[in-house]
Amino acid sequence: MTVSQNCSGNYISPSETIAAIDSIIRGILKSCPLVVIDVTTGYLCDGPERMHIFKADPSFKELVSSMTREVDDERILRVVTSFFGYVMFSHAWQGNEPLFQDVNAVKSVWNLPDTPLNEKLRNFCKEARRLGHNWAWSDMCCIDKANNSVLTRSPTSMYKCLWMTRAWTLQEFLAPKVIFFYDSQWKSYLGDTGANHKESPEIMQELADAIKIPRGTIVTFSPDDLGVREKLRLASTRNATVEEDVAYSLIGIFKSDIRPHYGGGSDALGHLLEEIVARSGEATVLAWSGRSSSYNSCLPASISVYSQTSYNPPSLEGEDMETCITELRSKLTQWVALDICHRINFLPPARFATRRLHLPCIVFSVRRLGIRQLRRENEKLYRTRVSGLGKVEFTTMDDLPLHEPQKLVFAHPWIRHIRGPSSGVTSRGGDSEPDTDSDSDSDYNAGSDEVAPPSPLHAVPRTSGRRLYAGTIDDCSPGAAVQRVAFRTAAEWRV
Numbered sequence: 001m002t003v004s005q006n007c008s009g010n011y012i013s014p015s016e017t018i019a020a021i022d023s024i025i026r027g028i029l030k031s032c033p034l035v036v037i038d039v040t041t042g043y044l045c046d047g048p049e050r051m052h053i054f055k056a057d058p059s060f061k062e063l064v065s066s067m068t069r070e071v072d073d074e075r076i077l078r079v080v081t082s083f084f085g086y087v088m089f090s091h092a093w094q095g096n097e098p099l100f101q102d103v104n105a106v107k108s109v110w111n112l113p114d115t116p117l118n119e120k121l122r123n124f125c126k127e128a129r130r131l132g133h134n135w136a137w138s139d140m141c142c143i144d145k146a147n148n149s150v151l152t153r154s155p156t157s158m159y160k161c162l163w164m165t166r167a168w169t170l171q172e173f174l175a176p177k178v179i180f181f182y183d184s185q186w187k188s189y190l191g192d193t194g195a196n197h198k199e200s201p202e203i204m205q206e207l208a209d210a211i212k213i214p215r216g217t218i219v220t221f222s223p224d225d226l227g228v229r230e231k232l233r234l235a236s237t238r239n240a241t242v243e244e245d246v247a248y249s250l251i252g253i254f255k256s257d258i259r260p261h262y263g264g265g266s267d268a269l270g271h272l273l274e275e276i277v278a279r280s281g282e283a284t285v286l287a288w289s290g291r292s293s294s295y296n297s298c299l300p301a302s303i304s305v306y307s308q309t310s311y312n313p314p315s316l317e318g319e320d321m322e323t324c325i326t327e328l329r330s331k332l333t334q335w336v337a338l339d340i341c342h343r344i345n346f347l348p349p350a351r352f353a354t355r356r357l358h359l360p361c362i363v364f365s366v367r368r369l370g371i372r373q374l375r376r377e378n379e380k381l382y383r384t385r386v387s388g389l390g391k392v393e394f395t396t397m398d399d400l401p402l403h404e405p406q407k408l409v410f411a412h413p414w415i416r417h418i419r420g421p422s423s424g425v426t427s428r429g430g431d432s433e434p435d436t437d438s439d440s441d442s443d444y445n446a447g448s449d450e451v452a453p454p455s456p457l458h459a460v461p462r463t464s465g466r467r468l469y470a471g472t473i474d475d476c477s478p479g480a481a482v483q484r485v486a487f488r489t490a491a492e493w494r495v
Contacts, residue, residue: 011068011069012067012068012069012070012071014064014065016071017063017064017067017071018064020071020073020076021060021063021064021076021080022051024073024076024077024080025051025054025080025084028080028081028084029047029050029051029084032047032084032086033086033137033142034046034047034142034143035100035137035142035143035144036050036086036135036136036137036142037103037109037125037135037136037137037138037141037142038053038134038135039125039126039128039129039133039134039135039136040129040134041108041110042103042107042108042109042110042111042125043107043108044100044103044104044141044142045135050084050135054080054083054084057083059079059083063075063076063079083134084134084135085133085134085135086128086133086134086135086136086137087124087127087128087131087133087135087136087137088136088137088138088172088176089121089124089136089137089138089139089140090163090168090169090172090173091120091138091163091169092163092165092166092169093140093166093241094117095117096115096117097117097121097140097141098112098117098118098121098140098141099140099141099145100141100142100143100144100145100146101144101146102141103141109121109122109125109141110122121138121140121141123186124136124138127180127182127186131180139168164210164211165237165238165239166238166239166240167235167238167239167240167245167246167249167250168240168245168249169238170234170235170238170249170250170253171249171250171252171253173207173218174218174221174253175221175252176198177196177198178195178196178198179196179197179198180196180197181197181203189203190202190203198218198219199219201215204218204219211234213226213230213234223252223253223254223255228254228276228280228282228284228285229282229284229285229287229306231250231253231254232285232303232306233306233307235249235250235253235303235306236303236304236305236306236307237304237307238303242262243265243266243268244260244261244262244263244264244265244268246268246269246303247268247269247271247272247303248260248268248272250272251272254272254275254276256272256275256276257275258271258272258275266293266294266295266301266302267293267294267295269293269295269299269300269301269302269303270293270294270295270296270299271295273285273299273300274295274296274299274352274355277350277351277352277357278351278352280349281349281350281351282350283350283359285299286298286299286350286357286359287308288300288305288306288308289305289308289379289394289395289396290302290304290305290397291397292397292398295355296352296355296356296357298357298359344362347360348360359411361411361412362411362412363409363410363411363412364386364387364388364389364409364410364411364412365386365387365409366384366385366386366387366408366409366410367384367385367386367387368384368385369382369383369384369385369400369401369402369408370382370383370384370402371383371402372393378397379395379396379397380395380396380397380398380399381393381394381395382394382395382396382400384408386410389410392410
């Protein structure tokens, strides 16, 4: 317990207690929405108005009068948190929902005209009041969308059927510790009248089955519980009326620092993905197939591409590992193998700078290229011969130069966290060297019909523009890199 005492006398003044209360209130309001609904009066209230209402409440007067000899910060925090706690409405917009200006014009949500959508808002406020809360928040009327300053700050002030397809509802059911589900008649879902539907195994399992993540992750969610790729998969099936909200609805889940700026369209998604790569060096963000973003051609134009499953070939183990080692001993000297490990061990993480991607990767030259068939949505299936990999097939929406394959390369991102602990190489490799190997001294002849064994780029590569990228792999230790592919160049690729 944190207790402050006045050492100069036996009593503390009310002003000292009030100063302590004000400080705690300001801290609480920083993490609350800018505007909420007073569920008793139906008025929209900002932070100063809520503080004024609290100081007129009997709980404030009792709190001040009870602290005559010491200030009990923990007790103040309990009382303040209880009073300023709010209920958030997670729902799907259905048309002409009541807006900030609509409520302000009639002063209170209780004075809105009798329409089904206005009644939906009022029923939400009634339920919040029934549950014992003073305040309610709805994105319909608690954000002044005509005020750019408010619109910019509102998404970052929160931790953030048709309902299951909306972008904002993802964080709205993951973040809260207490949540209630209702049907269209405002009856508790499945008849569960418990104190928290996150404690209902039946409801949570139904939700877990729908979005395909463990039930426990939903119940005790933290942004660190899921990896980057899994969060993007969850977001991939959701959409928003405002294009930028596809990205801004994920600010809380990714603990992002980007500030919303409406008017940029699909660039908002590019900005978010850029920051994710910059923060984490997470190269799996680049594993996708589809239309490229105007923000950067290595990023997708739509988040829906992350519903794709990255290809993960099995790790080499036992006899398969020994066979590869034996074969490569006759192809690579110990010096070459150590040089590869030197380069790989000190590759920097992927990062963006001024919208350009700096990508640590292994590069393979494309020797031959042909188009095999056309697919839906302008996708094309290409068949190519790649130095060190052999025959590779991949899909892309881009028109690649069939008569100039030498201008193309496969660039496989190096993923540090699955590299493996067996490096032991401490010195830094030099600058990247040119690809001087010919087809004749590579592991696999690019002009032959032989299909290369499993490798990082074999089977289901991903592509973006004229830079070709593959999915992630299981076994990326330096040793496995030597064992699985004929190495060309370990370098930082800028695109």
